[in-house]
Amino acid sequence: xSFVQKSLAVIMTTINNPDMIAQTVPSYAAQLxxxxxxxxxxxxxxxxxxDRVRQxxxxxxxxxxxxxxxxxxxxxxxxxxxxxxxxxxxSQPAPLAFxxxxxxxxDGFLRAQEAIGSLYGKVTEPACGAVAFRSP
Numbered sequence: 001x002s003f004v005q006k007s008l009a010v011i012m013t014t015i016n017n018p019d020m021i022a023q024t025v026p027s028y029a030a031q032l033x034x035x036x037x038x039x040x041x042x043x044x045x046x047x048x049x050x051d052r053v054r055q056x057x058x059x060x061x062x063x064x065x066x067x068x069x070x071x072x073x074x075x076x077x078x079x080x081x082x083x084x085x086x087x088x089x090x091s092q093p094a095p096l097a098f099x100x101x102x103x104x105x106x107d108g109f110l111r112a113q114e115a116i117g118s119l120y121g122k123v124t125e126p127a128c129g130a131v132a133f134r135s136p
Contacts, residue, residue: 008037008114009087013079014101015044018052024104025057029064031110038065040087042079044072 010028014021021041028039043053050070057068069083080098087096097113099105 008035008097008110010037010039010097010099010110010113011042011080011083011087012039012099012101013042013044013076013083014053015073015076016046016049017101018045018049018056020102021053022056022060024099024101025060025066027104027106028099028110029060029062029066031105031107032064032066035110035114037110037114038067038087040067040069040083042083043068043070044074044079045070046073 010032012025012028025039025041031037032039041053041057043050045053054068054070057066060066067086069086071079071082074082084096097110
C-alpha cells in the first residue's frame with residue numbers, strides 16, 4: 001500500500017473495542033475516496049478482541065486504503081506517535097486527522113479536515129524535532 005501524495009491521513013488508535021470499530025470505521029471509510037485519503041488504525045487489542053478488530057477492518061476495507069497495525073499494548077500517545085511517523089514517512093506529508101475509535105462522523109467530516117489542512121498548511125519537521133504547521 002502506498003500513501004504517496006494522499007491529501008489526508010486519518011489516524012485512529014484502539015484497544016479491545018471491536019464493537020465500536022464496527023460502527024466508527026465505516027463512517028470514515030465511506031469518505032476516504034472523496035478526499036483521496038488513507039486511514040491508519042493502530043490496534044493494541046489482545047486475545048479475541050484482536051481477532052475481531054482484524055475481521056471488522058477486513059470486512060470494511062473493500063476498496064479504501066485502510067492500514068491496520070497491530071502490536072502489543074502501548075499507551076495511546078505512543079500508538080498515535082507511531083502511526084503519525086508511519087504517515088509522515090509515507091505520505092509526503094499529508095495533513096493528518098487524529099480521531100477516536102468511539103466517534104462516528106457525519107458526511108463531509110473528512111472534506112472539512114482536508115480544507116483545514118489546505119488553509120493552515122502541511123506538517124513540517126523543524127530542526128528541534130517538534131511538529132509544526134507551515135503556511136501554504
